[in-house]
Amino acid sequence: MPVPDFSQNKKVLITGASGFIGSFLVEEGLLNGYRVYAGIRAGSKRIFLQDPSIRFFELDFSSPERLEKKLREFILAEGRFDYVIHNAGITRAGRKEDFHRVNYQYTKHLADALVATGSPPEKFIFISSLAAGGPGDPLRFTEINSSDPDHPISSYAKSKLDAEKYISSLPGLRPLIIRPTAVYGPRDRDFLNYFRILSKGIAPCMGSRRQILSFIYVKDLSRAVFKLLSSGRIHRSYLASDGNSYTNEDMLMLIWKIVDKPAIKIRVPLAPVRASVFFLEKLYSLFNRMPFLHCEKLEEITALNWSCNSSELWQDLGTAPKYSLEAGLYETARWYRENGWLV
Ligand SMILES: NC(=O)c1ccc[n+]([C@@H]2O[C@H](COP(=O)([O-])OP(=O)(O)OC[C@H]3O[C@@H](n4cnc5c(N)ncnc54)[C@H](OP(=O)(O)O)[C@@H]3O)[C@@H](O)[C@H]2O)c1
Numbered sequence: 001m002p003v004p005d006f007s008q009n010k011k012v013l014i015t016g017a018s019g020f021i022g023s024f025l026v027e028e029g030l031l032n033g034y035r036v037y038a039g040i041r042a043g044s045k046r047i048f049l050q051d052p053s054i055r056f057f058e059l060d061f062s063s064p065e066r067l068e069k070k071l072r073e074f075i076l077a078e079g080r081f082d083y084v085i086h087n088a089g090i091t092r093a094g095r096k097e098d099f100h101r102v103n104y105q106y107t108k109h110l111a112d113a114l115v116a117t118g119s120p121p122e123k124f125i126f127i128s129s130l131a132a133g134g135p136g137d138p139l140r141f142t143e144i145n146s147s148d149p150d151h152p153i154s155s156y157a158k159s160k161l162d163a164e165k166y167i168s169s170l171p172g173l174r175p176l177i178i179r180p181t182a183v184y185g186p187r188d189r190d191f192l193n194y195f196r197i198l199s200k201g202i203a204p205c206m207g208s209r210r211q212i213l214s215f216i217y218v219k220d221l222s223r224a225v226f227k228l229l230s231s232g233r234i235h236r237s238y239l240a241s242d243g244n245s246y247t248n249e250d251m252l253m254l255i256w257k258i259v260d261k262p263a264i265k266i267r268v269p270l271a272p273v274r275a276s277v278f279f280l281e282k283l284y285s286l287f288n289r290m291p292f293l294h295c296e297k298l299e300e301i302t303a304l305n306w307s308c309n310s311s312e313l314w315q316d317l318g319t320a321p322k323y324s325l326e327a328g329l330y331e332t333a334r335w336y337r338e339n340g341w342l343v
Pocket residue numbers: 015016017018019020021022040041043044045061087088089090091102127128129130179180181182183184
């Protein structure tokens with residue numbers, strides 16, 4: 001396939017390139033003819049970064065000085081990065097303060113360092129999260145809009161919002177924020193758990209109330225990010241979803257259909273889950289740690305309304321998402337099976 005040349009081989013640095021979303025951003029960048037620099041750390045796995053045209057750029061976000069030095073050296077040798085997509089971040093942590101450190105402080109360090117070089121990129125895209133704005137109205141179930149007041153309900157969400165605020169007010173940086181809803185696709189392990197549980201014969205349903213959710217397939221997200229990169233849009237924030245809303249039941253039934261194995265539906269009441277998570281969190285706190293599922297996380301994932309209005313994004317880009325949840329989940333399952341993640 002011929003490589004589109006609108007990018008004129010511009011340089012894009014993608015942080016968190018080794019992860020699920022990052023590796024797809026890298027592929028999308030290459031597909032669009034960019035010179036892609038995969039921002040990784042020394043110990044990052046490169047399993048999804050096998051294309052020989054990927055250039056690697058090691059980053060240590062913990063030291064603003066080292067970061068600035070590294071960027072200055074690069075600029076001297078190769079010129080500035082035309083674009084930076086800051087995607088590195090954590091969605092789970094061993095300690096609550098890790099969210100603040102990685103998602104807020106490291107974003108601040110990178111943004112500060114880019115500005116300090118005197119040659120900041122043309123655009124700095126920050127991969128935030130729908131969570132940064134908090135869930136939608138649980139009674140009327142109206143969609144979350146980008147203009148709604150923010151009310152994050154977890155340390156993760158707060159750290160993303162703090163980073164958004166910082167980069168939006170930093171003189172010299174030209175930021176654009178994207179808030180994806182739940183992202184799924186090949187290489188993602190969160191959705192894999194649903195597939196695995198269902199293929200073991202259990203269809204779990206948490207709580208008795210209907211939840212309204214939204215999703216985006218990773219390829220649609222990556223396409224949107226690169227369309228935003230080449231657009232004139234700047235200094236604003238977009239919500240990203242596939243444009244539809246689904247109930248938690250819809251999602252479960254779809255995965256069940258794809259797994260195509262007999263399973264029994266097990267409804268897990270929320271009250272005992274809350275109590276166990278609370279107890280576990282207290283226990284872990286004795287060791288200054290946080291369990292994978294903690295109280296805030298539970299409240300976030302069981303919030304009743306995560307439907308969002310992403311029409312601004314797709315209208316401004318003049319395109320539409322290519323994948324419905326069903327199509328995306330089928331492709332995801334195929335990848336899981338082909339790669340031995342799901343039997
Ligand atoms: N997945 C979702 O549903 C979703 C939804 C909305 C927003 N997001 C955001 O999307 C971004 C990517 O998420 P993902 O799902 O792709 O997660 P992921 O697979 O865990 O990837 C995270 C990436 O961030 C890097 N990273 C983590 N901590 C770092 C640190 N201290 N220093 C440098 N790099 C670090 C990781 O590098 P290593 O490989 O070296 O660990 C990895 O490349 C995150 O910012 C997340 O908040 C995700």
